[in-house]
Amino acid sequence: MRFPLSHYCCFLCVIVLLPVLCKCEDTFTYSRATYYGTPDGLGTPTGACGFGEYGRNVNGGKVGAVSRLYRDGTGCGACYQVRCKMPNLCADVGMKVVVTDHGGGDDTDFILSRRGFSMLARPNKAADLFAYGVVGIEYRRVPCQYPGSNIFFKVHENSRFPDYLALVMLYQAGLSDITAVDIWQEDSQAWKGMRKSYGAVWDMANPTKGPVSLRFQVSGRRGQKWVQLMNVIPSDWKPGVAYDSNFQLDH
Template sequence: MGLCLTLCHASLLLCVILILLPSPCFTQDSYISSRATFYGSPDCLGTPTGACGYKAYGSTINGGEVSGVSRLFRNGTGCGACYQVRCKSPKCCSEDGVKVVVTDHGEGDNTDFILSVRAYAKLALPGLAAELISYGVVDVEYKRIPCQYPGYNLMFKVHEHSRFPHYLALIAIYQAGVSEITAVELWQEEWQEWRCMRRAYGAVWDIPNPPEGALNLRFQVSGSKWVQLKSLIPSDWKAGATYDTAVQLD
């Protein structure tokens, strides 16, 4: 890990690190074999231009220990998922590896994970990050784990490209647990029906000409359970604003 701190700007130390904690009720024990590589960034963190649409949130979440994925991206459904990744060379790989959050999509040399430098370096035993980085690609094993963000509920952020009142785009952030959001809808009072939002890309959901007034929102979790939120988004919503759902996903 010392190598990454040497490469990163001093400002990196000022970042707020959100720690992912394993949940005692999660029972998946088996690991899946794969390969991982890394991408470069000036500060060793994630990138604010990732395919999930997280912007700055995607570069610093989990202390910058993030990853792009290939097949696990699943057309954006995999955005925000958390994985335990550990490399398989006993001489230079740590036993625990690293916990990462999916923030991007990427294709590598038969790799499932393209890690930030900070995350990749954490795969190594102390003092051996430079050697691991010199390999470029390593054999790994991984498993899905719950995300946990102490002190944070699931939130919906109004995407910066939203334009009041004609176009609304939302991003779900701090998506804890292992559940995935598979659909988002807004209540149209005039027609007495729910209007579907479109998955624009990654974790971004959008809709033209959204309903007027405070917005009732509901989202579907892992293709079955619906969670409904009354007046979550105020009538005078603004691009960049974040709204707390007071919900913790399983």
């Protein structure tokens, strides 16, 4: 059986380019990282993402602030594999960090919690690594994984029932970003966009009465899609309470 020359060319392109494309998804970016100090080595509840206590303890406290990866708050909650480049001191695999804050300086892409920074080191080498203060690293984005956990919608503490509702999403798995959030308006039978307040916080004045139905736009390597969740927050919502969505994104 004979095939047209164009078929051979297409086949050759697939053979040559597919390994390159696959490799590009795993490419590390070279940068620098430092650490910030908290008494317990965890994150800070006053982070620019608006996560509160979640920003201290998620991922075992292995969290960090980023500069350009913050992306006006869209990067909040993203996960990265970070490993340092000092063979005698640094672990080969490195560690996974969750973005919970914004910050930069001294040409760094990451400012890690002390606990996170210590996980870059080989056993018994953390003190030596801390002595450098700033270290060369390489990083790549990886899926967030929260086995057994759904996405939670936390009603931010600044909310005022029933006149002002601010939300932040917790335990978002996968590689996708949340780029828009809408609330269903029962009176007008239409979706209305929430405002991106700051970080990962979305808000709306005079939200709809009754149970809150949401849809949010997910943007990732597979393009964009809308996820719709009806009656996901009760009508008597309370500031500071996180509500289980019974839904999780694909890894």
